[in-house]
Amino acid sequence: MSTADYNKIKSATLQDLLQLDAHIVVEWLQNQHQAVGEAVAKACCQAITEAAC
Incomplete structure (x- = not known):
């Protein structure tokens, strides 16, 4: 994970995580x-x- 990706996740809210690329979030998780x-x-x-509603 790049430093830029880590910094995005570090400051993200839970709802923000849903908007990030899945592979970055999975790696962080x-x-x-x-x-x-x-x-x-x-x-x-x-x-x-x-x-879906």
């Missing part, structure tokens, strides 16, 4: 607590559900 990954996954599911 590998070094995060499981609860962070679960929160991102839940936010993704909610965004998909809202978009």
